[in-house]
Amino acid sequence: MKKHPERPVLITDAARSQDDQLRGRQVRYVTMMSVRALCLILGGILISARVPLLPVWLTLCALGMVLLPWMAVLIANDRPPKSKAERAADAAAREDVRRALTEPSPEPDYITIDSEVIDEARPRAD
Template identity: 40%
Template structure:
């Protein structure tokens, strides 16, 4: 009996475009809120005249300048295409190593017709 291909697990399924967009929007808003917090804390520190003010202001202003740039980059970033994912490349390499001869790459199970599951198909009654 040949090896059967691994089934698609729900944990490895792709996220929907709506879910991906929503997570990118949340990340953008969180980073911009952090930027606003940096500006507010810098203003409070200036009025409080804390020790090492130059160090704190430089760190907070650097954050206030870098965060918007990073937020836009991350908000416009999408995940890699499935063929470019490292995990998929490793799986393809393993399959090539386990089946070096292309004639033996398919098992008996893979030669049979695929099983189609359709929730809207009429049900048969056997008795």
């Protein structure tokens, strides 16, 4: 009997990659649009079957067909919410920028790096 390999352990606080996020949004979009198609098919079946409370069921199907594309696009274009660590890192970066812009810069110390030492005891060759 084969054992299924265990899922890898997450050892980083890094966010999901852009490809993983995109794939998840694509799956949600296709799922929601499939439900919309099912609402259309179900509406056609309900009309031909003449079920009780037909106006209620048709209204629900119509709402699904109208609202699901709008919600699917909103969800597909949205990124996952930031974690507390990401929000804290963003706030710290904004604070560093604000501090750098408001604090005066210290006067630089001018240091001579290259200088020539003249030995007065030696005669010059000029």
